[in-house]
Amino acid sequence: MFKNGDIVPQDGWYICVPCGYVDEFKAGDVFPVCPACLAGTEDGPDGSTDPHADYWDFFG
Helix, strand or coil, X not given: CECCXXXXXXXXXXXXXXXXXXXXXXXCCECCCCCCCCCCCCCCHHHCCCCCCCCEEECC
């Protein structure tokens, strides 16, 4: 799993585990804060998402 600021290791679709949002990234991109639920910020799900926690997971 990956977090905001990590480098995308391979092209593909990635899912935000807390909310289920899916986005496509290319190898070398930088994983962003989830635009749907703001995971990766203090304003993330339940207001308790650790900005250093992994939340993007490879989906395919």
